[in-house]
Amino acid sequence: MRFRSPHLFTSLLILLFSLTPSSVLAHAHLKQQTPAAESVLTTSPKEVSLKYSESIEVKFSKIELLDSNNQMMPVDNLFLDTTDSTxxxxPLKTPLPAGQYTVNWHVVSVDGHRTKGKYQFMVKPD
Ligand SMILES: [Cu+2]
Known part of the structure; x- marks a missing residue:
């Protein structure tokens, strides 16, 4: 059978690729985070802790913490929870002053796939 239209063929190819179950593969999706997204804390957190749907390759992963001026806040070397590789x-090197912060993360899960995301929280002492 010949496709009458090259556009139809292209559409079918796109459909095929969109049906490839990339979302079904074991990518690491962020499931839970501390501090929570959009939370308002009265004291600085001591660490940023991100829980994923899959085990993480810590060497290829990164967590950045930015203040409202996009200045990078110092964080210590990342590590995995010793009892939970997801x-x-x-750890934060210094307490955060009051302000709005963005957590910017890029991770590689054990299947080699990359995912990334970001979210915000606020430190606002009483
Ligand atoms: Cu994957």
């Missing part, structure tokens, strides 16, 4: 932890 939980990635970034």
């Amino acid at each position: 939980r990635l932890i970034a």
Whole structure:
């Protein structure tokens, strides 16, 4: 059978690729985070802790913490929770002053796939 229209063929190819179950593969999706997204804390957190749907390759993963001026806040070396390889932890080197913060993360799960995302929280002492 010949496709009458090259556009139809292209459409079918696109459909095929969109049906490829990339979302079904074991990508690491962020399931839970501390501090929580959009939360308002009265004291600085001691760490940023991100829980994923899959085990994480810590060497290829990164957590950045930015203030409202996009200045990078110092975080210590990332490590995995010793009892849970899906939980990635970034200890803060210094307490955060009051302000709005963005957590910017990029991770590689054990299947080699990359995912990334970001979210915000606020530190607002009483
Ligand atoms: Cu994957």
